[in-house]
Amino acid sequence: MIREWDEGLISHESFERNMQMEAECVPCLLGRVLFETDLCAPEKKAKVMRECVKVLCEKYRPGVNSAVIATMVHRRAYDLLGCRDPYADLKKRSNEIAEDIFERAKDLVRVAKDPLETASLVAIAGNVLDFGISSSLGNPERLADNFDSLVNQGLSINDVPRMREILENAESIVYLLDNCGEVVFDRLLVGELKWFGVEVVGVVKGEPILTDATEEDAVSSGIHGLFDELLSTESFAVGIDLKRIGKRLKRKLEEADLIVSKGMANFESLSDGELRPIAYLLRAKCLPVANAVGANKEDNVVRVVG
């Protein structure tokens, strides 16, 4: 693939790629449904799979946003499964393993030439704590062995200078959290952001969805205390459903001098919208997202848009 951004063919300012549901998303999404069914109600898997195929059949149309469809499919699955948080154990273990590695990560940032860049990189390395997709780790504990190589890989797209430029003139930032475990490493990046003297509003999910952090998870991982304010998306959604957020979060997002968006699902959700500027920090774990963000699969990405 031509890396248009790296080649300077498309300026950062004109970057605006809607993350449509791609053909690749379908087996991936259904594979994850199977994964979460196995976690809490394997005896229901035939029924859950049939019903999720039906949802796809009705809703998967050309141009539809991938996160919107994923929300509908997981909503149906969770309803049928009858358990509020299929990923609860994985979330807990992800926080534990991240806590085990945290001091290593902290030392990396402490000695770094560019602590903002290294904290971003470390927060992206934590983004592999995502399960039930083909390129994810088999289990949270594997992060211990993979952490160094993830960090050593560096950033394939590095808009940290642009992020710094924005931060130097910023007053308020919204930080959209992603996975449990990952939020432990986010503490380091939020700490770096605070050096710019900005207000940082953290955003968690309104209801358990995949391995994403809810308010409860933000509290248990200790990140909540670093934010000036902690808000939630107030809904069940893969990423963030801007049509269902509360007024306060809506205003914060609109007024923010920078939105820091962690992970693929938040990117998928926001790729459709008007909010700017956004710093997307993610590991491109699949080809559709890699293509949409202008990276290669398995790249660590800091992409600033707007």
Added chain:
Amino acid sequence: MIREWDEGLISHESFERNMQMEAECVPCLLGRVLFETDLCAPEKKAKVMRECVKVLCEKYRPGVNSAVIATMVHRRAYDLLGCRDPYADLKKRSNEIAEDIFERAKDLVRVAKDPLETASLVAIAGNVLDFGISSSLGNPERLADNFDSLVNQGLSINDVPRMREILENAESIVYLLDNCGEVVFDRLLVGELKWFGVEVVGVVKGEPILTDATEEDAVSSGIHGLFDELLSTESFAVGIDLKRIGKRLKRKLEEADLIVSKGMANFESLSDGELRPIAYLLRAKCLPVANAVGANKEDNVVRVVG
């Protein structure tokens, strides 16, 4: 999983497990549709995926046979793709790599204590030449590095003694071929079967489907000359659609003293039927088939039924 057959809880004679479409089959099947679309018409993948989801939505019901659904889904995909044989290049390369390894395989059989068992094992090792599913080789050429470990793994279910017993009193055998490349190794097993003085009827696919051998492939791989007769399934089907085979093949199958059935798809198709006895020779590349045949995933299996 309790290996009931190994424990003697279920006798071989009572083995009769219908291979239903399992929840796991859905993402796997759609992943393979994506794979074959990428091979010949990647620009059509969104359309092909949507249409195949529709087929699943309409046809995937409790208890339906997995090979029947897979046939319908691939039929729809092939029609939309507009290419007769998306796997043509992989099939050719599979035959070539198998030919490169053939002498090693032949030597193994030549020096074996039990040539029938070793020829069975070698013919099963070739069964990994299957692409677009999660546990398949990335490309045919990788077989060269994997062949020894596949063979050294041995048979996890070994009904070769039962197969020999049947062969000693047999007059006619039907041999259902599976993948290209694999058919090169099948030459060794067909050679061993001929020592029993039996007639061996080979069966190829009526139309190109996945990497399965057609008459043309049987001729180019040199196996056709070993059979007393070569018949085809006369249809487009994953495995074999017994409702659409010709009269001659039907009679041969009904009258055979043993049907040797290679690979997962033939097993899936025949698991519903009344034909007996059947020797299933396969590598259990997925959990649903492994469960249905009473093995673990990635086992090499010779299972005689009936």
